[in-house]
Amino acid sequence: MKQTQLFQKTTKEVKQTDISRNAELLTKAGYVNQLMAGAYTYLPMGLSVLNKIEKIIKEEMNAIGAQEILMPALQPKEVWEKTGRYDTIDVLFKLKGAGERDFVLGATHEEVITPLAQTIINSYKDLPTAAYQIQTKFRNEARAKSGLLRGREFRMKDLYSFHTTQEDLDEYYEKVSEAYKRVYERCGLGHITKKTYASGGAFSKYSHEYQTITEYGEDIIYIIPGTDTAINKEIINDKEALKDIIPNYKDGMEKEFEQVKAIEVGNIFKLGTKFSQACELKYTDKDGSTKYPIMGCYGIGSSRLMGAIAECISDDKGLIWPKEIAPYQAHLISLVFDEEGMKICEEYYNKLKSNGIEVLFDDRTGIQAGEKLKDSDLIGIPNRFVISKKTIEQNKIEWTERLTGKTELIDFDKAISILKE
């Protein structure tokens, strides 16, 4: 894509409500545009990143046998009254439609999938099963000042699983946990994301959050020494829980745990039969008896994850997209503006494209070299290739890796091989 034709531009203007690091970076680089606090338009490269994150999530969900569906955002009040959550979830958007009918905008989908599952699940032979969606969700947030991290409207993957026994749920819960680990690794957050014990519900002692460590985080987690896991602040003062979670727990040892700020980028939860009972979802077991399936639910906010990546994998110059979610693999930058020079740049651009490489071509004229390079750092494509008078004279191209800042004059063929790695 040529930058002069892109429906997206870098900008120095950021709205006063965009005070979070992720919103500031993504807005300046032109990936998103704020319509109002908590609601963003994804411009072409922003949507590309979001799509790539969601593709990773889909692949990992499909790999554990979950099937993708799509449920409505607009829901009748009645399904929420059945579970009693119409009045208890304070961020539910409620609205009236024609004929004074009451609706809800879905913030989560247990109330939809549980009755729906009755059309699939009749017998123990239909279990276990699991379905997920990646969908736009809504929360009536009073304050929405964290950019993509806390939206009034946001994108989310929500997975629901159904089982005959607690053991089967426990086993699947571990599978999901492993899949989540792979999602964060592929999105470049693996090394700073901790599986974190959080409080459970009536049906299980604990749930888990996935917390990504960053100085910009809103949560505090406590890292269990020598492990890859942490404990959240809900249960750090619960001695019984600590004894349960930590082998050889010694009284007061939690005071020595490293405390870090973090962003929650996912959670997994054992629901037990809470929703199957409320929605009367039943199956017939081997012995002919009627039972409630045991459920689990598992969320990842894909737009929130994009915000977390922007916050955590960036420097004072701008964004640094991990390869698998970068909108383009190569940023080709022309610093020659005469006809002859532009012709050479066009040739490089076409060669990259014909090699199947996703390339953004900064073909803008009338802009200083310094500003082009600054924009390129801000946009954060993994590999930058600069064409200048100097590189043309030497029949080379200047390669800079965004992550390391390492710069080299290389042959064009080497550029291709770097990009095909």
Place this chain on the structure above:
Amino acid sequence: MKQTQLFQKTTKEVKQTDISRNAELLTKAGYVNQLMAGAYTYLPMGLSVLNKIEKIIKEEMNAIGAQEILMPALQPKEVWEKTGRYDTIDVLFKLKGAGERDFVLGATHEEVITPLAQTIINSYKDLPTAAYQIQTKFRNEARAKSGLLRGREFRMKDLYSFHTTQEDLDEYYEKVSEAYKRVYERCGLGHITKKTYASGGAFSKYSHEYQTITEYGEDIIYIIPGTDTAINKEIINDKEALKDIIPNYKDGMEKEFEQVKAIEVGNIFKLGTKFSQACELKYTDKDGSTKYPIMGCYGIGSSRLMGAIAECISDDKGLIWPKEIAPYQAHLISLVFDEEGMKICEEYYNKLKSNGIEVLFDDRTGIQAGEKLKDSDLIGIPNRFVISKKTIEQNKIEWTERLTGKTELIDFDKAISILKE
């Protein structure tokens, strides 16, 4: 995918509010499930069809240089007041959020994209440009009894283009028109979809609807003899319009036009500067003067299109998916239930998969042959392959083409080559 594991089942139960042909067929085949009138869950194969339709639309939009973005569904009241449409669009969903703030759920997005475009468009050099999204939209329908054809919540592609001159808009409008033609052709509706003259607005005499002919249609169109175009009922009695549209128009000739029922599956509209003026979207022209871009807007409801395909390309046995949007290319059906037979079926299933073929395997046991074949017709996958005692004895497989009903005993290798065609 094995049918016993699919998060989707055929059913004989259809809700009383699902009275439309598309909803009845899609529900019985298990593709969709009604949450309430006008709001459906897409089960795995339903989502697959929807995704394939949207993929076609994306490809055709990208081919005419439009760039994909994603705008919020939740919008502040203020942007709708600017254009005066807060009070004039009667199907707008209005809601209140925290702090008594007024929001709207987007039924269309001129109010969002026009101000947004100011971040992209400053100079005549930035024009023409075009952006689209495929997104979930909302309409506060009093009656929503047409299945996927008229939803309270639905999926839609909306494209917006921006130009410096009327000629440039006219040229792009024709390009979009050609792209739409290709979309309907690829979705199997080309032969029964007519570009139909409809009334325009303040800035152009006519707009166009794309109308698919079906006896189940809610609209009436009048086909201009010897052409591929039609006139809608808004303007069929407008003599001036008829003179303008039809070369050698003869008074009263429209009374002889064939009248047919049809479903609207798209529309294209020249907006002129209505929205750029209302939203103060301006650019600097070559001569330094400030002007308003001339706009066009172009819609295709992708979920509505899926409903139209279900209504129009089906028979009394069920759905008949065109190849490019079918959820699977092959429906492998086992009519042998002993261990030996199932082993052979599994082998065929694995061979099809390893040949890269999308295959649904009816591995259900304890179900009559007749019911399996009935379900297969209902589901409407293009090619059915039956394995029975008889076919195993002859080392063959029974192929039935869903569209023609043609049945043949063939070698397995031939099955592969049919599917790879």
